[in-house]
Amino acid sequence: MVKLVLAEIFNSWQGEGGSLPGSTFGRRQIFVRFAGCDLRCKWCDSREYIDASGVSHWRYEVEPFTGKFEYRQNPANLEDVIKVILHLDTGDIHSISYTGGEPTLQIQALKTLMTKMKELGFDNFLETHGGLPEAIRKVANITDYASVDIKDESAKAAKNWRDLVLREIESIRILKKAGVEVYAKLVVTNETKLENVRWYAELLKGLAPLAIQPKEPIDISIARLMDIYRVAAEILGKKNVGLSFQVHKYLNVL
DSSP states (O other), X not given: OXXXXXXXXXXEEXXXXXXXXXXXXXXXXXXXXXXXXSOOOTTOSOGGGSSGGGOOEEEEESSTTSOXXXXXXXXEEHHHHHHHHHHTOOSOOOEEEEESSOGGGGHHHHHHHHHHHHHTTOOEEEEEOOOOHHHHHHHGGGOSEEEEEXXXXXXXXOSSHHHHHHHHHHHHHHHHHTTOEEEEEEXXXXXXXXXXXHHHHHHHTTTOOEEEEXXXXXXXXXXXXXXHHHHHHHHXXXXXXXXXXOHHHHTTOO
């Protein structure tokens, strides 16, 4: 029996990605949030789910947008997860979003769930830090859309920061080769260095567009944000860079 360690399942709109190719921004999705992450970004907004061993229960919306949840014990049974997803299907769902935490840490369970959702007629959208390219390879052919993080140095996500970025680029390469509509997402802060942005852009050139997303709460000036955008666009091309904001937070939805 397939088991998953989850945080929550709910119905909402995708609030990130902006207007870039591969983005599902503004689309209605069912979100399946996995518990557990192997990185430690200092601005993580899902910090309570980083340590999967401490997430004893997962919650699911009783009905979409009611704000009412029920709880079940982890690990979750695949059959129960599928039942919740189908119950939350409002008929206008663009895709299923697998997010975290980091979903690829539970790669076999993730692959089984994604395969089942494809069989049921849903598209799959993978939100990942991209640091595990060999795991990405196992689900690339059942992924329709993907957002892959480029972890800025200021995130302090891992000790070997540059190696992490190269692994993220490799994940994007694997997804693109499989025909996935993929974009890179870079969360920027007031500590983000322009020379690093140049490096990310050079790595992404000809590979994937870049969504630049200010960390929430926003601590970067508009002038600095414009500089970062300009540097990226000079290398990637003016049609391959865009801004992304966590719009769902302004709508006061999950």
